Each structure stands twice: as structure tokens, then as C-alpha cells.
Amino acid sequence: xxxxxxxxxxxxxxxxxxxxxxxxxxxxxxxxxxxxxxxxxxxxxxxxxxxxxxxxxxxxxxxxxxxxxxxxxxxxxxxxxxxxxxxxxxxxxxxxxxxxxxxxxxxxxxxxxxxxxxxxxxxxxxxxxxxxxxxxxxxxxxxxxxxxxxxxxxxxxxxxxxxxxxxxxxxxxxxxxxxxxxxxxxxxxxxxxxxxxxxxxxxxxxxxxxxxxxxxxxxxxxxxxxxxxxxxxxxxxxxxxxxxxxxxxxxxxxxxxxxxxxxxxxxxxxxxxxxxxxxxxxxxxxxxxxxxxxxxxxxxxxxxxxxxxxxxxxxxxxxxxxxxxxxxxxxxxxxxxxxxxxxxxxxxxxxxxxxxxxxxxxxxxxxxxxxxxxxxxxxxxxxxxxxxxxxxxxxxxxxxxxxxxxxxxxxx
Amino acid sequence: xxxxxxxxxxxxxxxxxxxxxxxxxxxxxxxxxxxxxxxxxxxxxxxxxxxxxxxxxxxxxxxxxxxxxxxxxxxxxxxxxxxxxxxxxxxxxxxxxxxxxxxxxxxxxxxxxxxxxxxxxxxxxxxxxxxxxxxxxxxxxxxxxxxxxxxxxxxxxxxxxxxxxxxxxxxxxxxxxxxxxxxxxxxxxxxxxxxxxxxxxxxxxxxxxxxxxxxxxxxxxxxxxxxxxxxxxxxxxxxxxxxxxxxxxxxxxxxxxxxxxxxxxxxxxxxxxxxxxxxxxxxxxxxxxxxxxxxxxxxxxxxxxxxxxxxxxxxxxxxxxxxxxxxxxxxxxxxxxxxxxxxxxxxxxxxxxxxxxxxxxxxxxxxxxxxxxxxxxxxxxxxxxxxxxxxxxxxxxxxxxxxxxxxxxxxx
Numbered sequence: 001x002x003x004x005x006x007x008x009x010x011x012x013x014x015x016x017x018x019x020x021x022x023x024x025x026x027x028x029x030x031x032x033x034x035x036x037x038x039x040x041x042x043x044x045x046x047x048x049x050x051x052x053x054x055x056x057x058x059x060x061x062x063x064x065x066x067x068x069x070x071x072x073x074x075x076x077x078x079x080x081x082x083x084x085x086x087x088x089x090x091x092x093x094x095x096x097x098x099x100x101x102x103x104x105x106x107x108x109x110x111x112x113x114x115x116x117x118x119x120x121x122x123x124x125x126x127x128x129x130x131x132x133x134x135x136x137x138x139x140x141x142x143x144x145x146x147x148x149x150x151x152x153x154x155x156x157x158x159x160x161x162x163x164x165x166x167x168x169x170x171x172x173x174x175x176x177x178x179x180x181x182x183x184x185x186x187x188x189x190x191x192x193x194x195x196x197x198x199x200x201x202x203x204x205x206x207x208x209x210x211x212x213x214x215x216x217x218x219x220x221x222x223x224x225x226x227x228x229x230x231x232x233x234x235x236x237x238x239x240x241x242x243x244x245x246x247x248x249x250x251x252x253x254x255x256x257x258x259x260x261x262x263x264x265x266x267x268x269x270x271x272x273x274x275x276x277x278x279x280x281x282x283x284x285x286x287x288x289x290x291x292x293x294x295x296x297x298x299x300x301x302x303x304x305x306x307x308x309x310x311x312x313x314x315x316x317x318x319x320x321x322x323x324x325x326x327x328x329x330x331x332x333x334x335x336x337x338x339x340x341x342x343x344x345x346x347x348x349x350x351x352x353x354x355x356x357x358x359x360x361x362x363x364x365x366x367x368x369x370x371x372x373x374x375x376x377x378x379x380x381x382x383x384x385x386x387x388x389x390x391x392x393x394x395x396x397x398x399x400x401x402x403x404x405x406x407x408x409x410x411x412x
Numbered sequence: 413x414x415x416x417x418x419x420x421x422x423x424x425x426x427x428x429x430x431x432x433x434x435x436x437x438x439x440x441x442x443x444x445x446x447x448x449x450x451x452x453x454x455x456x457x458x459x460x461x462x463x464x465x466x467x468x469x470x471x472x473x474x475x476x477x478x479x480x481x482x483x484x485x486x487x488x489x490x491x492x493x494x495x496x497x498x499x500x501x502x503x504x505x506x507x508x509x510x511x512x513x514x515x516x517x518x519x520x521x522x523x524x525x526x527x528x529x530x531x532x533x534x535x536x537x538x539x540x541x542x543x544x545x546x547x548x549x550x551x552x553x554x555x556x557x558x559x560x561x562x563x564x565x566x567x568x569x570x571x572x573x574x575x576x577x578x579x580x581x582x583x584x585x586x587x588x589x590x591x592x593x594x595x596x597x598x599x600x601x602x603x604x605x606x607x608x609x610x611x612x613x614x615x616x617x618x619x620x621x622x623x624x625x626x627x628x629x630x631x632x633x634x635x636x637x638x639x640x641x642x643x644x645x646x647x648x649x650x651x652x653x654x655x656x657x658x659x660x661x662x663x664x665x666x667x668x669x670x671x672x673x674x675x676x677x678x679x680x681x682x683x684x685x686x687x688x689x690x691x692x693x694x695x696x697x698x699x700x701x702x703x704x705x706x707x708x709x710x711x712x713x714x715x716x717x718x719x720x721x722x723x724x725x726x727x728x729x730x731x732x733x734x735x736x737x738x739x740x741x742x743x744x745x746x747x748x749x750x751x752x753x754x755x756x757x758x759x760x761x762x763x764x765x766x767x768x769x770x771x772x773x774x775x776x777x778x779x780x781x782x783x784x785x786x787x788x789x790x791x792x793x794x795x796x797x798x799x800x801x802x803x804x805x806x807x808x809x810x811x812x813x814x815x816x817x818x819x820x821x822x823x824x
Contacts, residue, residue, distance in 0.1 A: 118571045123655060144653050149595050150586055154655035155567040159530045159749050169621035171744035174562055174692065183561050185692045208664065209581035209824055235744065241556050243535060243566035244656020247744040252620065280586065280597045332583035332659040337571050412621055
């Protein structure tokens with residue numbers, strides 16, 4: 001293998017965080033939040049590399065998060081990735097100073113890697129939208145008339161996007177009353193998750209009135225994260241007409257600490273499924289823009305050490321792709337800023353066991369799951385959910401996406 | 413009158429921006445965005461005052477916007493307002509240096525006064541919700557079942573909140589097809605405005621899981637702005653099921669350049685209308701939390717110099733108040749950050765001519781307005797809309813809110 005196919009960092013090979021991956025994140029090093037790149041079970045301190053003169057022009061590495069790197073745009077992203085490949089390759093000369101490489105085990109948990117500008121969440125899985133439509137509108141067409149014409153989406157709360165590992169307090173709120181009874185107020189009794197993949201954009205802010213065409217997606221999409229769109233179904237069901245989800249979603253959205261660069265996903269890119277009817281001109285996005293990511297949802301019930309995978313699904317057959325989502329979100333002239341985050345919407349497949357939410361996995365709470373010896377419809381206090389994903393890396397290896405975990409805390 | 417009832421600044425008295433008002437904003441002075449306070453047709457350069465030692469501990473005045481002041485919290489807000497009253501009072505000793513006072517006419521247009529964290533838009537006018545319900549659901553109950561139980565709201569796009577004066581490009585998008593015909597794509601043919609009042613919050617960020625009770629509103633609400641929630645009704649009508657408005661709103665939201673402190677509005681505070689049925693405990697907010705603001709929408713059609721007021725309405729009878737909106741938005745444990753912006757929703761009254769949108773003023777486009785010699789249903793390219801507001805100031809004077817104007821540019 002060539003030098004760029006392996007790294008001098010021990011344990012990187014086969015870890016899913018090998019030299020063909022190099023996801024970015026932020027960890028606290030010597031008391032300061034620091035941009036890093038992950039390699040195996042280590043991180044490379046990019047600020048230290050910059051200060052040593054190993055990363056030309058990487059002033060962004062002095063920032064407290066990845067915001068500067070996101071803003072720097074695609075030529076900097078490409079040059080940085082190339083340079084990091086050189087520094088970490090088996091035959092690197094020079095190698096970074098020894099103390100620039102830190103074992104993750106010696107560091108506090110990673111921080112939220114970037115400040116989220118706006119957070120948009122889509123609804124782009126045909127199977128998810130169909131499943132949900134069947135549960136909520138059993139007598140009607142499962143898909144609403146607009147669904148195949150545009151990637152339906154809405155704005156979520158950017159300020160409550162949190163990093164993996166952040167505990168999630170069970171939200172309280174109003175629920176739909178029974179008949180003419182009083183409106184119940186209290187802790188959600190239908191706390192759910194949504195398995196999603198998010199992408200974060202960068203480059204200079206766009207100007208008001210200027211759409212981002214699908215052809216510009218490659219220069220705007222920095223990378224992807226796994227995303228758990230925690231959802232309180234009972235709060236959502238009562239509040240959501242006519243303006244959409246609000247408090248049923250805004251209490252927390254968890255993302256990976258590691259942002260996998262789009263450039264690391266070449267081997268995972270596949271053609272998206274055909275779209276019927278054909279989409280409008282501004283949504284046409286030729287090319288292999290689907291991502292063949294293998295995703296799973298694991299649930300560890302409260303008071304157990306056991307964990308069970310409750311859903312496995314591929315991201316490859318999402319109906320709407322990232323370039324289409326980005327072009328649609330800006331088709332009205334809305335601007336984007338570095339750090340804007342776009343969620344895919346729940347990823348579900350057509351078969352039982354491939355659904356990305358408990359709502360679907362339990363058919364609206366009617367068919368409980370049996371998980372590690374206990375029964376679950378929605379989440380109980382103390383339950384931990386972990387989202388995981390992997391895909392093919394360059395050269396046939398496996399690339400592991402940063403996982404997203406979160407434990408449910410009791411309502412306050 | 414006492415010295416604090418009048419200012420040494422010429423022209424302040426009776427301008428609506430007298431010493432009892434003192435709204436904050438940001439203007440470019442000597443090339444740098446600078447926090448200022450408005451007095452009459454002048455601004456006082458707060459950075460200069462700080463550098464001269466006239467504002468103790470006002471490090472926030474060195475920032476490029478009001479973000480630092482918002483974060484500083486209510487004791488700093490009160491002390492700063494008090495100190496500015498001293499510096500601008502008729503008998504001030506010392507007065508700020510002469511070059512700290514700048515005529516607005518000599519300065520470029522004010523900038524967006526703060527970076528918006530998250531932007532939430534409510535739907536809190538009973539008359540607006542009723543009017544819209546009648547237009548869209550003529551055969552049903554105009555109000556949906558949740559409306560009197562909680563302040564319905566959703567997240568808008570923070571990154572496209574712009575300052576008054578920013579031109580608004582007509583958005584393009586998809587519209588609902590006729591019968592089984594193709595989906596039309598093109599410039600919106602139903603471009604509308606929404607007359608709203610927004611409030612911005614501050615103080616330290618809250619912790620995830622901690623609601624902000626109604627009793628904390630006074631220490632969290634920094635001030636208010638007028639807000640135009642530009643809306644493309646045709647885009648909105650096709651996209652909005654089931655996740656709410658998205659591109660029909662996200663192309664632009666305009667706010668005043670001047671943030672009127674809550675503390676300046678004491679004389680405008682009145683009891684809100686009664687709520688029936690009684691609201692949940694977490695939404696109870698005793699006190700005079702309605703604001704008796706007189707609002708108007710003025711329209712200047714393209715190719716005319718004429719302007720006509722098309723709507724006049726009071727803000728006093730909004731059904732849901734600011735403390736209720738803030739408590740509701742955080743009742744699920746969602747955090748707030750300094751700079752988070754909350755819109756009231758369209759302000760409409762019960763009579764013809766008091767509606768805060770063209771949708772309502774023209775009854776869904778069926779009854780065109782006659783404005784300055786021309787006919788209008790929705791906005792035409794070149795039209796300018798101006799939102800204005802005023803209320804009682806301390807001592808019986810009139811306090812004028814910063815106006816919000818915007819001209820429609822043709823679609824690109």
C-alpha cells in the first residue's frame with residue numbers, strides 16, 4: 001500500500017477512523033477548546049500543528065470551534081485534508097510534534113464541533129413519510145400531495161443542538177385532551193428518537209436573494225454527522241396545527257462530535273433512487289448524491305448494561321438528496337451561513353425493523369418492542385439511545401461515523 | 413419639569429425619541445459598527461462614552477453590535493439606562509464629548525442591531541387567527557382546538573432577519589397545481605406582509621432542561637422592535653403540510669433598527685384581555701403585560717411618491733402576552749440565548765381596516781384595496797411597505813417605535 005493508505009498513528013488501521021476518514025471535532029486540550037482531527041483513538045491538535053508551522057494559513061485552527069474552517073470554504077478544506085494526510089501518513093516527514101497527538105481516552109468528552117447557524121430538518125425518507133402517514137391518516141393517502149414535488153422541511157431550534165453524550169431531560173408540555181376534558185400538562189409520555197443524518201455547510205455567507213443551485217452543492221457541503229432528532233410525540237400531536245412541530249422537537253437535537261468530511265465519503269456515493277414524477281429544474285441534481293451509509297439504532301434500557309439494536313437501515317435510498325435539500329432551502333433567496341445544519345429527516349426503510357423512530361417501530365405505540373428483556377413503546381427515564389453508522393472507505397476499508405448517544409433524564 | 417424629563421440634545425423633545433425612550437441600535441461611525449442610543453434625530457456613540465470613562469464597566473460598548481449588552485442582563489440594562497438618562501438630561505454634568513453625538517442624517521443607515529440567535533414566530537392575535545381560519549377553512553371552526561390553550565408558534569429562519577430598509581427580492585417557488593396539472597414554479601404571485609411586534613431576550617444563556625417561568629420575563633425581555641414577517645402566500649399554501657411554513661417565510665423578516673427597552677414602555681403597559689378557558693399554571697402571568705401600542709401599515713405603490721395607511725390596529729388586545737410566549741417556548745426545557753427573537757404573530761383587530769396582512773385586508777385576495785390611486789391585492793414589484801408604531805411615553809409624551817420599511821425588488 002502507498003504511504004497515504006496507512007498512518008504512523010498506532011491503532012488507526014481498521015478502527016473506522018483511519019487515514020482515509022479524518023473527521024474534524026473540538027476537544028478541550030490544556031483547558032482550551034481546540035480544533036482537532038480524529039485518527040484511530042487519538043486526535044491531532046490542529047492548533048498546535050498551526051503554531052508549529054505545519055498548517056499554512058490555518059488561522060481557523062486558533063478558533064474555539066470549527067466555525068473558521070467552515071467559513072474558509074472548499075479550497076481550504078481540500079488543501080487541509082491533503083496536508084493532514086501528509087502529516088499522518090506512514091512515511092510522514094516531518095511528523096507533528098509528539099504532544100500534538102493525544103489519546104482520546106485522556107481527554108474530556110468532545111464539545112459541540114461548531115455553532116449551529118440555522119437548523120433545518122427535512123422529511124426526505126419516502127418510507128418514513130409513508131409510515132407516518134399511515135399511522136396518522138389511516139383512511140387517506142399516506143403521502144401528502146406536495147411530498148414528491150419538494151423536500152418538505154421546517155426550521156428547528158439551533159440553540160438546542162447538543163453534542164453526543166449530553167443527557168436529555170424528559171420534556172413536559174401539553175397533550176391533546178380526551179373528548180371535552182381538560183388539557184393534560186406534564187412530562188411527555190411518548191418520548192421518541194429520530195435517526196437522521198445531517199450535513200453542515202460552509203464557505204462565505206450567500207447574499208439575500210441568491211439561491212444555491214444543486215451544482216454548487218459540492219463546494220458548500222463540508223461534511224456529515226449523525227443526528228438524533230429527539231421528539232415528544234404527544235406534545236407534537238397537540239401543538240403542530242397549523243404551524244408545524246415546535247416544543248415537541250425543540251428540547252434537544254443531538255449530533256456526532258465528529259464531522260466526516262464529504263471528501264471522505266467518495267466510496268459511499270451511489271446514485272439516488274429514481275424520482276417520479278420528475279422534479280422541477282431547480283431540483284435536478286445529477287450524479288451520485290445518495291450515500292450508502294449503514295445506520296442503526298441501539299437501545300440500552302434503564303437499569304441494564306445490555307444494549308440491543310432495534311433498527312438497521314441504509315441511508316442510500318433517501319428520496320431527496322443533499323443538493324436538492326440545499327437548493328430547495330435557498331430557492332426563495334434565503335441565505336446560508338457557515339454552520340447552517342440540515343437534517344435528513346428520519347431514515348426508515350420499507351421493512352419491519354428498518355424504521356428510524358419508535359413511533360414507526362411500535363406502530364404508533366401499538367406493538368411494543370422487546371429489548372434486552374424488557375418491553376418498550378416509547379423511552380423510559382434512564383434509557384440510553386445510541387445511533388451508529390458506517391460505510392465503505394477508500395480502498396475497501398470501513399469508515400465509522402461519529403456515534404450519537406444520549407440518556408433520558410427524568411422530567412424536572 | 414425635572415432635569416430627567418428633558419434633554420440638552422436639540423430637537424429631542426416631542427420627536428418620539430426623547431429622553432424617556434432611548435432605544436438602542438448600531439450604526440457605522442468612523443468605519444466601525446458602533447452601539448449607540450438614539451435621542452431625537454441624533455445618536456450617542458456609546459463606545460466613545462465608554463472610552464471616555466462615562467459608562468462604567470460597559471465593555472459591551474466595544475462590541476460590533478448589541479450582543480454584549482443583551483448578554484449583560486437586567487442589572488446592567490437598568491444601570492446603563494439610568495446613566496444614559498444622566499448623560500443626556502438637560503442639566504447633565506458632565507456632558508459627553510461633543511463628537512460623541514452624531515446627527516443620524518450624517519451617518520449611513522443603521523445596521524441590524526443584534527445577531528439573532530433563534531427566531532420564533534407566534535400566532536397570538538385572536539382576530540388574526542380567526543380571520544385566517546375563516547379564509548382557509550370557511551366551513552369549519554375558525555380557531556383550531558389548541559389555539560386558546562397555548563401560544564401556537566414555530567421557528568423561523570434567524571439568518572434572514574434583516575434590518576429595516578433592506579430591499580426584499582420577490583421569492584420564487586412552487587405553487588399548488590390546478591387539479592392534476594403540473595406544479596407551477598416561478599415568482600410568487602401572492603407576496604404579503606405581516607405586521608408584528610418582536611421582543612429580544614438577554615441575560616446569561618439558560619441551561620438545557622430549565623424553563624423560564626412567566627415570573628422571570630421582566631429580567632429576560634430586553635426590548636421590542638417592530639417586525640415585518642414577509643410571506644409568500646402561494647408558496648406557503650403548497651408547502652406547509654404537515655411541518656408548517658418554510659420557504660413561504662424564510663426569504664426575509666425585517667425588524668426595526670431601534671430596540672425600544674422594555675423599561676421605556678411602562679406607560680404603555682395595560683392588562684391583557686381575559687383568557688377563556690383559563691390557561692395552564694405555567695402560562696399564568698399576572699400583571700400589566702399587554703402593550704398599548706398603536707400600529708399601522710403604510711403602503712407606497714411602485715412608481716408613486718404617495719403613501720397610504722392601509723391598516724391601523726392596537727397591540728393591546730393580543731391574546732397571548734410576552735411572558736406567556738417565553739414561558740411556553742421554554743416549557744419543554746429548551747434553552748434561550750441572548751439575541752433570541754420572538755415575534756408576536758400578525759397583529760389584527762376585529763374590524764375591517766385593522767388587519768395586519770394583505771391576506772386579511774383583501775379577504776384572501778377577493779377584495780382588492782385601493783391605495784394611492786391604484787388597486788392592490790398582494791404586493792407588486794417596486795411597492796414599499798412601512799410599519800410604524802407609537803405609544804404613550806412617561807409624562808404623557810409620545811414614544812415612537814423604530815419603523816420598519818422595505819421595498820419589493822423583482823424576482824431574479
